Amino acid sequence: MSASASAPSFSSPIGSGVSDRLSKKASRHVKERIIEALLFSAAAFSVFVTLAIVYVLVKESWVFFETVPLSDFLFDTQWTPLFDDAHYGIMVLLSGTLTSSAVALMVAIPLGTIIALYLSEFAGFKVREIAKPFLELLGGVPTIVYGYFALTFLTPILQKIYPDLPGFNLLSAGLVMGIMIIPYVASLSEDAMRAVPMALREGSYAMGATRLQTALWVVTPAATSGIASAYILGISRAVGETMILAVAAGMQPNLTFNPTEPGATITSYIVQVALGDLPHGSIGYQTIFAAGLTLLLMTLAFNLLGYWLRKRFREVY
Amino acid sequence: QVLVKIDGSSTVYPITEAVAEEFQKMKKNAVKVTVGISGTGGGFKKFCRGETDISDASRPILKKEMEDCAKAGIKYVELPIAFDALTVVVNPKNTFINQLTVAELKKMWEPSAQGKITKWNQVNPAWPDAPLKLFGPGADSGTFDYFTEAVNGKSKSSRGDFTASEDDNVLVQGVSRDNNALGFFGFAYYDENKGKLKAVPIVNPKGKAVMPSIDAVMAGEYEPLARPIFIYVSAKSMDRPEVKEFVEFYLKHGGKLAKEVKYVPLGDADYKHAMDNFSKKKTGTGFGGEAEVGVKVSDLLKRNPKE
Amino acid sequence: MKAADLAAIRAIITRAKRWDLFFSLLGILSLMVGVLTFTVLFVDMAIQGVPRLDLDFFTSFPSRKAANAGILSAWVGTVLVMLLTALAAVPLGVAAGVYLEEYAPKNWMTDIIEINISNLAGIPSIVYGLLALGLFVYYFGFGQSILSAGLTLALLILPVIIVATREAIRAIPQSIHEGSYACGATTWQTVSDHILPYSSAGILTGVIIGMARAIGETAPIITIGALTFIAFLPPAPFSGEPPAGLFDWIFAPFTVMPIQMFNWTSRPEAAFTINAAAAGFVLVFMTLAMNGLAIYVRYRLRKNIKW
């Protein structure tokens, strides 16, 4: 808490210095400073964590990029770093990440938004109080459990509808991932909607608007920035999700945007390698750091976008 | 604290786990044993830093790993402890495959097949015009290394467009759900899922199609897809009585326990020989850092190990 | 107002209300997608796993025989890791949250910290795993210990706790702050006498929710190298010979619930799938219980505080 910056200045000094009873107490001052310094270091620690992440990823990736030219990494269309004929086209993993994320978001964003609107504008107090924690539970289920659910429950059902669907596919992993993300989108959007002042809602209702009109024409526009950052959090979650894809999507590096095919994502590649047989210090081992760096940069971009959105459009109620 | 630390291959894990379980029971928990799964490579990494006493390995130690160990002054004894029979499987609805030759497997799996060999009839015109769906362990597993070495003649040389998973159950599921699938993995997974899968007899170098089985491996007939699996024991740790005792227990009871978890035990003579190497502290590897297919375990144990 | 006008208005209202109804149904339907998925998932797991849940399951170590295998080391490991996670993350997170709300001046440094925290919250857990592998396991040499896992998960939930702390503090009316300062309290007195006590409910809720998330994390624990077979328990926290022995437990090997579950699902024998379902059930139940606890705490403590 910073005190006012500039000193009040009298054109002619008043009194003769500061009275003893009002002067600053050194001991108190020092103690407060020490505590503040401690608390500051706790806050600054988070910066250290980020730096450590960047350091670890860049250090190993550095060696990687000394062997593999960046252009290969970005433009090669094959990802076979562990094979004899090694290719390092991150696009392959990116395509899997993007495809599965797209499927997930196609589930999570509409459903999450509808649920948020429903809970904040339509549902009674009781429904909301019960439904919200319940939804949050959905977000709390360990993702590995979702992974097996996708593999052993959803995929067979989808195969009944669409018999050509392979046993591992981005579709079913993506769908389940979408359901996992619903709570994040719904809960945050709902918070943003509820933060819209009642005065705006009353204004709308007083004009004779219905709930839906109020929800869509007044509440949603007023909560745009909050809803947008909820979506961005959803995207980050989708891009970073690991176990569901590792279990249910097939881990087949496959340059495709077709969700009915199996695919590998950046995250599932990293666990795969972590579980495997790779000698340390080999180029294959370093690929996971290069992949991790790519992932970090992606989520960083999304997060910054979200931060900017929040700042830029901070509630103009 | 009396602790034996083991880490490494997921393939070897079930045997080591069984041995550890029995050993601790015998010692009434006076000795603690931990078994981790970080893959053969991950295991060697820790092993060569001196963090573990024993490393499970589904392939011999490689050059780079030997150097790491040498740098850290870690010496080790290489002990084969069982065989794994790599099993090639197809969907039970598949009626046209009754056996496969290594050449046919190679046609399916070699790097040049990538994107080209996508139908069964491209491998053998007698087979139907149906898509060929391949499943295999992850490219970073010892199982994959051995299979590519045995089939394509070079470790890690393979096509890349197949469904890979570190989790063999995932492969079982994949093959059992897809009529046009072909896959390979350790024998144990086939044995547990016989109902859902059809194992394919492999034509061995002598021209005989052999169905994978414990007996066939022990008889030396299931070639070239039977591979030995190993533990590496750190020479420094061997001086600790609990490690020594554990390894001896391993070599004494490993065969029986391996069979219990569906692996193929070595011959009795081989275990004796291994015990002998162990007590003489014959450090180093019999492979010299190269992958090799079709080595007889008895020959291997006789080699003069290099470090 | 004329009768015709009124009729026109009524027609408009009827039409608009039909849309209202339609959307209400859509909302309930969407909610049901979530609720039903959860129910199916939970019931499916319960049907498979619950018959396996007896006392032995909780008091047995893992075993190669599915029927004897239990989750003793896994749940004890989970509890210990969570303990360490909480010990590390709560003081740090709360202190950071208090700093940002009560002390931070408006300058670029604060901006950086704020952006950074919101970034950390969005970083995938697997990246934390890579950090831990590079930093804790190798650089600091903590190995695969409760310490490494606990710190990794602590970093993972740090942003959750910071955000919860800040929100809880913001919920305290400004008038309470001002009341305290007007009494002549220093910033720290205000924090310790008012801010922390009154925000404890919100902070506690955030901590529990963060822990509920951490408890199910699999990927980062896999990347630091998961130990799986542990047939003994780590020493009880702070039980050893002081001073050094007090912290023996944090360097102890361990395994956790999701790893145990992951391991069982990848075993060949079908019987292990049932164990996996049972472990999964326990895991989900643990997270449910923690979330339930969070809701209860929020409700209870809020009742005691009136502004």
Added chain:
Amino acid sequence: MQIPTGFEAGVEGATLKADVRDLDFHYGAFHALKRVSMPIHDHKVTALIGPSGCGKSTLLRCFNRMHDLYPGNRYAGGGIVLYPDNTNLLSPDVDPIEVRMRISMVFQKPNPFPKSIFENVAYSLRVRGMTNKNELADRVEAALKGAALWNEVSNRLKELGANLSGGQQQRLCIARALASDPEIILFDEPTSALDPIATASIEELIIELKEKVTILIVTHNMQQAARISDYTAYMYLGEMVEFGVTDQIFIKPQKKATEDYITGRFG
């Protein structure tokens, strides 16, 4: 409490637009309005005054069923009859949306929607299903003129409503309320968040508006009530203490309580 005076007395030429009869209202367990009765005269300004918390806003918000938005609120007896239809606004058979379409409201703090100035005013037309562009433009212009805002905003209709000054925002809200040709407009302390100059302009506007529409206004500023209203009702602790022609209430209140309040002896 006996029936308040004022039903009979009146300003010349006034007919009734609405009529509050024995109204009881509860916020959950709290009994906020106690058998309140008062008439609302057509095309007049009626002011509600009384100390904070006496129930002025509560009564006002009954007129457009605003209380329906919150759970636990209860119209517990009596009603508000609207003329000439003679319908009880509070009857459960009456659709609150219909009521709100006929009775507009302006709030204490200006609450423009986060939309353009044009869309703010057009809003009440859009909810009535009006989509014709020209018609909308005409009606919006008329409403803005009616709210004495047209000159100031005619060339910035696309700007956000929130960019206007407080007084302009409040006039925007009045325009919004006017746009749909309501029969009654409710004002809840419409100037308490405004500066004196803006206040004066709003007061002037209200006096003009009664040509077109009936007005009910809550204010805690007695001078304001005296300046702009034709009738004044004094409430206290949820009861209607006195109702009458404004001049009479301020110059010669019937009740001691009213006098005490008006002369500032308390409140």
Added chain:
Amino acid sequence: MQIPTGFEAGVEGATLKADVRDLDFHYGAFHALKRVSMPIHDHKVTALIGPSGCGKSTLLRCFNRMHDLYPGNRYAGGGIVLYPDNTNLLSPDVDPIEVRMRISMVFQKPNPFPKSIFENVAYSLRVRGMTNKNELADRVEAALKGAALWNEVSNRLKELGANLSGGQQQRLCIARALASDPEIILFDEPTSALDPIATASIEELIIELKEKVTILIVTHNMQQAARISDYTAYMYLGEMVEFGVTDQIFIKPQKKATEDYITGRFG
């Protein structure tokens, strides 16, 4: 704006307790107080009146350096001299905490801490490092008696402060402010959230308190100012328009602006 009147004129027997001199204050870019000057007489009640937003609260909160809590606030010139120390309260060398220990404040809305009644009052003693139980108990009792609350709460000191009624809560806050024997108590519209009966009791209390302490009170209720204050200052748009003895200000204000406000011609 010239120096306001009032420095010379005074109620008999009054000496100065503090003195605002040419005070300028900024909220970021907003110039909220413009060269404000006024005297504060010892053991008297001084009231600040003026329309909403004129800067009454801003001036009041300078007295206990409340603005220091928020970034961007700036004491931009002039100062407040406290007597008899003769020190400028706003000088950077003056510890705001010391200032607040000597100058207490009571807020608009009662803001008891969510602690027991006892702890609420004891808090201002505890921050002074008092830990002796008996002493604390004595001082709390004295403060509660001083705030005319002792009789009502003496046997429920352990209950939460929030369980009291609004008026009792406000008296609790007064007790909290009293407990540490301050030299000045600042009141910012202390009754605006209260009902008339509670208001009356607080007003009575304030009149009694001036025996012990100097009082500065912000109110938007002119009647209240007239009832309880000895001096009144009228502010408008951040400037001090008129300062004087209360009776004079209300009966015969010097400035037209003051008169307009007091007679309710605007605001």
